[in-house]
Amino acid sequence: MLKVQGIDVYYGGIHALRDLTFEIPAGKIVTLIGSNGAGKSTTLKAISNLVKCKGQILFEEENLLALPSEKIVGKGVIHVPEGRRIFTALTVEENLDMGSYLRKDKDGVAKDKEFVFKLFPRLKERAKQLGGTLSGGEQQMLAIGRALMSKPRLLMLDEPSMGLAPIVVQEIFSAIADLNKTTGLTVLLVEQNANIALQLADYAYVLETGSITIEGEAKALLTDDRVRKAYLGEA
Amino acid sequence: MTNLMTVLRNLIFYSVILFVAIQVLARFFDFASKKLIKVGGGKKKLLIAGVGVFALVLPLLLAGEPYILRTSVMVLLYIVLALSLNIVLGQAGQLSLGHSAFYALGAYTMAILTVSFGVNFWIALVAGGVVAGIFGFVLGIPTLRLKGDYLAIVTVGFGEILRLILINWGTFTRGPAGIPGIPSPSFFGMAVKGNTGYYYIILVMVIVTIIISKRLEDSRLGRGLAAVKDDEIAAESMGVNPANMKILAFVLGAVIAGFAGGFFASFVHYVNPDNFTYMESVTILTMVVLGGLGSIPGVIVGAVILAILPEALRDISTYRYAIYGILLAMMMIIRPQGMISLDSLKRRSAADENPRSIWNFKSFRRSNGR
Numbered sequence: 001m002l003k004v005q006g007i008d009v010y011y012g013g014i015h016a017l018r019d020l021t022f023e024i025p026a027g028k029i030v031t032l033i034g035s036n037g038a039g040k041s042t043t044l045k046a047i048s049n050l051v052k053c054k055g056q057i058l059f060e061e062e063n064l065l066a067l068p069s070e071k072i073v074g075k076g077v078i079h080v081p082e083g084r085r086i087f088t089a090l091t092v093e094e095n096l097d098m099g100s101y102l103r104k105d106k107d108g109v110a111k112d113k114e115f116v117f118k119l120f121p122r123l124k125e126r127a128k129q130l131g132g133t134l135s136g137g138e139q140q141m142l143a144i145g146r147a148l149m150s151k152p153r154l155l156m157l158d159e160p161s162m163g164l165a166p167i168v169v170q171e172i173f174s175a176i177a178d179l180n181k182t183t184g185l186t187v188l189l190v191e192q193n194a195n196i197a198l199q200l201a202d203y204a205y206v207l208e209t210g211s212i213t214i215e216g217e218a219k220a221l222l223t224d225d226r227v228r229k230a231y232l233g234e235a
Numbered sequence: 236m237t238n239l240m241t242v243l244r245n246l247i248f249y250s251v252i253l254f255v256a257i258q259v260l261a262r263f264f265d266f267a268s269k270k271l272i273k274v275g276g277g278k279k280k281l282l283i284a285g286v287g288v289f290a291l292v293l294p295l296l297l298a299g300e301p302y303i304l305r306t307s308v309m310v311l312l313y314i315v316l317a318l319s320l321n322i323v324l325g326q327a328g329q330l331s332l333g334h335s336a337f338y339a340l341g342a343y344t345m346a347i348l349t350v351s352f353g354v355n356f357w358i359a360l361v362a363g364g365v366v367a368g369i370f371g372f373v374l375g376i377p378t379l380r381l382k383g384d385y386l387a388i389v390t391v392g393f394g395e396i397l398r399l400i401l402i403n404w405g406t407f408t409r410g411p412a413g414i415p416g417i418p419s420p421s422f423f424g425m426a427v428k429g430n431t432g433y434y435y436i437i438l439v440m441v442i443v444t445i446i447i448s449k450r451l452e453d454s455r456l457g458r459g460l461a462a463v464k465d466d467e468i469a470a471e472s473m474g475v476n477p478a479n480m481k482i483l484a485f486v487l488g489a490v491i492a493g494f495a496g497g498f499f500a501s502f503v504h505y506v507n508p509d510n511f512t513y514m515e516s517v518t519i520l521t522m523v524v525l526g527g528l529g530s531i532p533g534v535i536v537g538a539v540i541l542a543i544l545p546e547a548l549r550d551i552s553t554y555r556y557a558i559y560g561i562l563l564a565m566m567m568i569i570r571p572q573g574m575i576s577l578d579s580l581k582r583r584s585a586a587d588e589n590p591r592s593i594w595n596f597k598s599f600r601r602s603n604g605r
Contacts, residue, residue: 073474085469
């Protein structure tokens with residue numbers, strides 16, 4: 001579905017992504033793990049065309065680099081940015097409406113809103129509350145819910161577990177697994193919490209200083225010695 | 236020395252009065268907005284109709300009071316100006332300190348077209364809006380790269396440059412002497428004479444501006460603006476184009492201010508650069524902030540209060556600017572969110588459905604100014 005082919009990103013003199021190449025097959029959950037500064041978030045930003053980048057990114061054979069960000073959203077490549085970035089001064093429902101900003105099909109939007117409320121019942125309880133008054137976990141649910149309102153075909157999640165209690169992380173990750181199973185949604189998951197990411201994903205790439213060093217079936221990486229040492233905190 | 240003591244005593248006295256007035260007004264508006272939110276469709280329409288009828292018959296009630304009627308026209312004019320700035324500042328979140336420049340462009344377009352070229356009032360009015368809109372577009376471009384304080388500086392510069400051009404381009408603007416003799420409009424062959432005619436023209440402009448603001452707030456476009464104001468990156472990841480949104484807000488705000496300027500020029504029959512100083516921009520900005528950033532009823536209330544205040548203070552004119560200053564300082568300390576804030580309206584309506592929310596309690600305390 002998505003092919004990233006040899007992209008380079010520079011921040012000033014810093015070479016953040018070096019000839020990065022990877023692939024996401026349709027219907028799968030693919031995770032990108034790595035430590036701080038490895039280039040995980042930058043990769044997502046490159047796909048959304050939020051940073052300048054050289055190389056080629058093909059989404060169903062169409063080069064995304066030629067498109068402005070809002071057109072990429074229109075294609076169904078939806079980015080849930082790091083730190084959630086929900087609209088704090090808008091209500092939960094208005095936040096969800098923002099997700100459907102580019103859509104014209106009112107019936108579909110209403111149906112999707114129902115779907116999001118079913119997936120995260122807590123958002124329904126808080127529909128009229130301001131986004132800024134939600135807890136961290138609820139905000140993450142809202143950020144994912146908002147992304148689902150844009151009719152995603154590829155959902156890119158940047159560190160959804162960040163700053164959340166383990167039990168909330170469990171809840172959110174099982175919702176992602178559900179989504180993938182029931183709707184066949186393709187997910188690109190960027191995580192620092194390698195353990196939970198590898199348990200959820202089908203396929204995994206390990207990113208180190210801007211390029212892929214290890215890749216394989218996620219379950220296989222869970223038992224890979226190099227991964228266990230570096231990212232799972234085991235001796 | 237005794238003189239100084241008197242001044243100090245008076246200032247303290249006025250401060251206490253202002254303090255009480257702000258508290259009373261704040262409570263009144265809190266109470267009123269709480270009640271009004273609950274008012275449903277039919278009653279709401281009745282209320283709007285009531286206000287509308289009052290506005291319509293006001294000139295008849297004030298038949299023997301030209302001074303009050305003239306002040307009413309100025310109040311309505313400031314409502315239009317404050318609402319136009321509110322689109323830029325309250326709805327799109329762009330701090331503009333040069334709003335009087337658009338007002339000036341509208342006024343000078345009216346003055347030059349009608350006086351030097353004999354153009355009809357209505358055509359000149361629309362031309363003023365268009366000219367202001369073009370400059371709004373030009374000023375909107377730097378907003379794509381600048382934020383907050385930096386943008387504010389650019390807009391101050393824009394306003395000052397324009398004022399200096401008005402002063403120095405003598406052949407075209409007649410410099411500091413200004414342009415006198417701007418004619419009154421005619422309406423289907425009837426000359427609009429006196430304040431009453433102007434009153435109805437500006438009343439229509441107020442209504443149109445309120446409708447535009449309201450439609451903008453409730454529309455998809457308005458949601459896009461609110462999103463850009465709240466978080467640009469998130470808005471972009473939802474497919475909003477922040478550049479278009481900001482420029483749109485600037486153009487719309489400028490066009491409306493341009494119309495207001497054209498009206499003003501014709502109303503006072505005379506323009507000069509002193510009408511459009513930086514202080515004028517600050518006055519309009521203050522109305523928006525005092526009333527409640529982004530909230531349409533709030534901005535209207537702010538414009539009414541601050542347009543009437545200088546008139547009400549004429550009797551104690553020595554203290555006028557001191558009181559103005561004290562009011563603003565106090566307002567920012569006691570009630571920074573404005574008289575009727577958008578936030579509290581929203582939060583309160585949410586709180587009604589969720590009475591146990593902790594946030595509720597906080598908002599209650601904050602709206603009481605503690």
